[in-house]
Amino acid sequence: MSQPVPDFERGVEAAVFASSEPLTVADIIAHVGEGDVRGALDMIAQRHAGTGIELVERGGRWHFQTPGDLAHLLRRTREEPRRLSRAALEVLAIIAYHEPVSRAEIEAIRGVQTAKGTLDVLMEAGWIRPAGRRDVPGRPLIYKTTPDFLTHFGLESRRDLPGIDDLRAAGLLEPVDVAFDALELEPAEDSD
Amino acid sequence: MSQPVPDFERGVEAAVFASSEPLTVADIIAHVGEGDVRGALDMIAQRHAGTGIELVERGGRWHFQTPGDLAHLLRRTREEPRRLSRAALEVLAIIAYHEPVSRAEIEAIRGVQTAKGTLDVLMEAGWIRPAGRRDVPGRPLIYKTTPDFLTHFGLESRRDLPGIDDLRAAGLLEPVDVAFDALELEPAEDSD
Amino acid sequence: MNADPTFDDFLLADRPPAPDAERLRLDIDGWEGPLDLLLAMARTQKVDLKAISILALVDQYLEFIDRARHLSIELAADYLVMAAWLALLKSAMLLPKEAQPDPDPQELALKLQLRLERLQAMRDAGARLFARDRLGRDVFARGAPEGLRTIRKRQWDANLFELMQAYGGVEARRQPVVHMVARRTVMTLDSAIERLSAMIGIALDWTDLAAFLPGDVDPELRRSVLASSFVAALELARTGRIDIAQDQAFAPLYLRKAAR
Numbered sequence: 001m002s003q004p005v006p007d008f009e010r011g012v013e014a015a016v017f018a019s020s021e022p023l024t025v026a027d028i029i030a031h032v033g034e035g036d037v038r039g040a041l042d043m044i045a046q047r048h049a050g051t052g053i054e055l056v057e058r059g060g061r062w063h064f065q066t067p068g069d070l071a072h073l074l075r076r077t078r079e080e081p082r083r084l085s086r087a088a089l090e091v092l093a094i095i096a097y098h099e100p101v102s103r104a105e106i107e108a109i110r111g112v113q114t115a116k117g118t119l120d121v122l123m124e125a126g127w128i129r130p131a132g133r134r135d136v137p138g139r140p141l142i143y144k145t146t147p148d149f150l151t152h153f154g155l156e157s158r159r160d161l162p163g164i165d166d167l168r169a170a171g172l173l174e175p176v177d178v179a180f181d182a183l184e185l186e187p188a189e190d191s192d
Numbered sequence: 193m194s195q196p197v198p199d200f201e202r203g204v205e206a207a208v209f210a211s212s213e214p215l216t217v218a219d220i221i222a223h224v225g226e227g228d229v230r231g232a233l234d235m236i237a238q239r240h241a242g243t244g245i246e247l248v249e250r251g252g253r254w255h256f257q258t259p260g261d262l263a264h265l266l267r268r269t270r271e272e273p274r275r276l277s278r279a280a281l282e283v284l285a286i287i288a289y290h291e292p293v294s295r296a297e298i299e300a301i302r303g304v305q306t307a308k309g310t311l312d313v314l315m316e317a318g319w320i321r322p323a324g325r326r327d328v329p330g331r332p333l334i335y336k337t338t339p340d341f342l343t344h345f346g347l348e349s350r351r352d353l354p355g356i357d358d359l360r361a362a363g364l365l366e367p368v369d370v371a372f373d374a375l376e377l378e379p380a381e382d383s384d
Numbered sequence: 385m386n387a388d389p390t391f392d393d394f395l396l397a398d399r400p401p402a403p404d405a406e407r408l409r410l411d412i413d414g415w416e417g418p419l420d421l422l423l424a425m426a427r428t429q430k431v432d433l434k435a436i437s438i439l440a441l442v443d444q445y446l447e448f449i450d451r452a453r454h455l456s457i458e459l460a461a462d463y464l465v466m467a468a469w470l471a472l473l474k475s476a477m478l479l480p481k482e483a484q485p486d487p488d489p490q491e492l493a494l495k496l497q498l499r500l501e502r503l504q505a506m507r508d509a510g511a512r513l514f515a516r517d518r519l520g521r522d523v524f525a526r527g528a529p530e531g532l533r534t535i536r537k538r539q540w541d542a543n544l545f546e547l548m549q550a551y552g553g554v555e556a557r558r559q560p561v562v563h564m565v566a567r568r569t570v571m572t573l574d575s576a577i578e579r580l581s582a583m584i585g586i587a588l589d590w591t592d593l594a595a596f597l598p599g600d601v602d603p604e605l606r607r608s609v610l611a612s613s614f615v616a617a618l619e620l621a622r623t624g625r626i627d628i629a630q631d632q633a634f635a636p637l638y639l640r641k642a643a644r
Contacts, residue, residue, distance in 0.1 A: 005244070010262065011262055012244065014262045014265065014524075015266065017245050017524075018525075018527045019528070032265050050196055050197055052201070052204065052207075053245075067202075067206065070203055070206040073203045073223050073224050074206065074531075076222060076533075081541045082540055083541055084542040084546070089542060090550045090553065090554050092547060093548075096547070096551075097551060109558065127540075152542075153543070155544070164555060167551065210530040211531065211532045257525050258524045259523065260517035267522065281514060282507060284510060284513070285506045285510030285513055288509075288513065301503060303499065304416050304419065304420070329633045345518060354509060355508075355512060368495050371498050371502075375494065
């Protein structure tokens with residue numbers, strides 16, 4: 001600092017800083033007592049000009065904010081890898097093997113209800129998409145996999161998916177509880 | 193301002209200023225990118241020295257706060273944070289000066305059982321947390337203080353705990369038996 | 385640090401009244417246990433706890449307890465236990481030096497004094513801690529921070545194997561229900577006993593239990609083998625066929641053929 005900041009100005013600065021809402025001059029006086037609040041505010045605003053903090057007036061009330069040109073620093077995008085849940089994997093597998101299928105058909109195969117969120121997750125991942133409606137009463141939406149699905153799983157085409165016999169040979173048609181345990185070990189959510 | 197503040201420093205300042213909690217250097221880098229964050233923090237701290245806002249480090253995390261000498265201007269509008277019981281105060285001091293400690297060790301010093309609520313209150317305040325188990329029979333849970341503890345009490349690190357060096361030098365942070373054995377080595381006999 | 389009236393309030397409010405003799409006699413509720421009471425009494429003697437007279441302190445405490453009884457004040461058990469202990473300590477201290485029992489009463493008195501010092505040190509430390517400028521009370525963080533935002537973009541991940549496995553699971557559920565008893569990889573107690581007694585014959589000297597475990601098995605089985613072998617070792621020791629030794633808690637467990 002070039003020269004010491006007067007105590008009154010320090011008080012004004014601290015009061016505005018600590019307040020949870022913008023303060024009027026009268027509010028400030030209630031904290032720091034009578035004095036040249038406007039003069040102090042001007043000095044504070046000048047002192048912070050061009051830094052990472054600015055003092056601004058909006059409709060007679062004063063508050064600190066970060067300058068608009070730095071807003072991009074205060075947000076950041078982070079990609080979070082998330083494992084698919086067991087339910088989502090099953091639904092995806094069923095769609096891949098049976099496409100196009102409706103939700104009711106998926107549920108019939110899985111033997112349990114499918115949460116709407118599960119299909120949303122798969123769509124968000126870009127692996128499935130709605131593919132029209134089935135011509136039966138109720139005209140349910142049907143789903144199929146996308147080209148991204150093939151790319152992500154390293155498949156040339158859906159014909160590359162191993163058949164039931166392959167799965168059995170690979171020991172993947174295990175009793176349910178074992179397969180279940182293996183999947184249960186996955187953390188439900190990744191965080192860091 | 194005497195001379196323009198570099199953009200990187202402005203970014204660091206804005207990030208710490210905008211954050212609702214203290215930031216580590218790593219947190220700051222996540223927002224403003226790689227650079228000499230420590231150098232920038234030093235510059236910012238200097239720039240604010242003696243004003244109504246100060247930049248402080250508490251346990252490796254940085255935040256802005258009002259200086260202690262302005263407490264009288266700001267305190268009156270706020271209600272006093274919850275008071276701690278004397279027991280809680282003692283338990284907190286014991287954990288801070290001895291950490292990590294088990295409940296049994298705390299009780300050995302205080303000579304009374306610790307009411308269940310005492311540790312809960314300190315954990316709820318965010319000042320202590322469980323820190324694993326001691327590798328002795330019974331594997332008791334041990335406790336230590338948190339970064340929020342340092343932040344709340346204005347300590348840069350545990351080394352700043354009031355009088356900790358003197359207490360350690362006087363052997364007052366050692367268990368009675370250890371201190372006793374040390375005394376045994378001295379020829380002097382105290383009795384009256 | 386600042387001279388803040390509320391700090392004194394803070395301490396005084398929760399602290400028992402100053403230990404002037406009369407109030408001390410009547411107010412038992414203010415004390416947090418016998419050590420707390422002893423400390424307050426010790427402080428009426430001297431500021432430096434190193435220089436207090438334990439014998440005088442013992443008298444003071446016993447007298448207090450006596451009066452409380454006369455006034456039919458109900459005393460918590462730990463106050464009475466402390467009184468009994470102090471009475472014993474006092475009588476031992478009054479014996480001629482050569483007749484003093486073991487443990488040495490001077491030693492016990494010194495340890496009591498050390499405990500009081502430590503409690504006092506922590507009490508002072510706590511007071512000094514709370515006299516600091518505290519965030520939210522003396523110093524304040526920014527009242528209305530904009531906050532930093534992290535926009536999380538989820539990147540879903542799964543691989544082909546997981547997909548296969550999931551479909552395998554679905555298909556397995558759809559197969560006609562065949563009840564299979566899941567074959568769990570465990571070592572039974574009987575086979576552990578059999579195995580351990582066969583191996584113990586080979587071992588000549590103390591041998592770590594871990595050395596008896598097969599090295600190359602999957603972790604699930606390994607846990608079972610460890611547990612079964614441990615129980616087997618206890619059983620063999622009970623029937624007098626082996627000896628077990630362990631230096632300390634969590635140290636390795638050593639076995640050898642019973643020496644007879």
